[in-house]
Amino acid sequence: MISNLEKIREFYHILFNHYGLQNWWPADSKFECILGTILTQNTSWTNAARAISNLKSEMRLTADNLDKIPLDQLAGMIRPAGYYNQKAIKIKHFVHFLNENFSGDLDIMFDTETAELREKLLGIKGIGPETADSILLYADDRTVFVVDKYTYRILSRHMVIPEDSDYSEIQETFMQALEEDSTVFNEYHALLVRLGKEHCRKKAICHGCPLEYDLREKNIEL
DNA sequence: GACCAGGCACATC
DNA sequence: GATGTGCATGGT
Numbered sequence: 001m002i003s004n005l006e007k008i009r010e011f012y013h014i015l016f017n018h019y020g021l022q023n024w025w026p027a028d029s030k031f032e033c034i035l036g037t038i039l040t041q042n043t044s045w046t047n048a049a050r051a052i053s054n055l056k057s058e059m060r061l062t063a064d065n066l067d068k069i070p071l072d073q074l075a076g077m078i079r080p081a082g083y084y085n086q087k088a089i090k091i092k093h094f095v096h097f098l099n100e101n102f103s104g105d106l107d108i109m110f111d112t113e114t115a116e117l118r119e120k121l122l123g124i125k126g127i128g129p130e131t132a133d134s135i136l137l138y139a140d141d142r143t144v145f146v147v148d149k150y151t152y153r154i155l156s157r158h159m160v161i162p163e164d165s166d167y168s169e170i171q172e173t174f175m176q177a178l179e180e181d182s183t184v185f186n187e188y189h190a191l192l193v194r195l196g197k198e199h200c201r202k203k204a205i206c207h208g209c210p211l212e213y214d215l216r217e218k219n220i221e222l
Numbered sequence: 223g224a225c226c227a228g229g230c231a232c233a234t235c
Numbered sequence: 236g237a238t239g240t241g242c243a244t245g246g247t
Binding site: 024036037038040041042043044045046047048082083086090125126127128129130131134146148149150189190192193196197201202203 | 225226227228229230231
Binding site for chain 3: 042043044046047050051079080081082083084085086087
């Protein structure tokens, strides 16, 4: 019987060996990455990517351009991402935040210490814990572990975390288990999403899940 | 046609 | 503080 923290380390190696590098986040710039974190909220990446593609075909992705574009026009362009009216407002909120606090300059924003910046991001309407942490990790390589629905579902189904764990509890568990390495945090979250899509959907039983298979092979008790 | 996707804010009890 | 609901397109 191995400890939960050891299981978390073991899972990473199994997933990495099984799926290989995921190379997140697919974006040409930090700004694009941040827009992606908002657009993919509760939405498949392919739909979020369509919205980004629409934006990029109409304008250069800058805080200034997104500040100036009318709200309804912005909403129209990001339509494929779903929740487009809400997401257009969220993007406006982020852009105003960036302009007001950091002169519209991401380099200045990312000059802020991690915990302080996280709090500031969480103060923006439309940016919750997962989006804030995704921005910190995927746009600026901060060692912040991103937790999402798949993380919860996979780890609770494998009985690594209690059913009633909340976001910060899960995050702390991962950060205790792992070395502070943003490359690992980046890959691990991406690997969990990959596994989740293929083997840990909401209702589907995890048939053929590489975690279970490999752990049984290794005689590690789940 | 039902179910789901790389969440979040807000109302109500 | 827990629980429920609206937001919305597009793939399976």
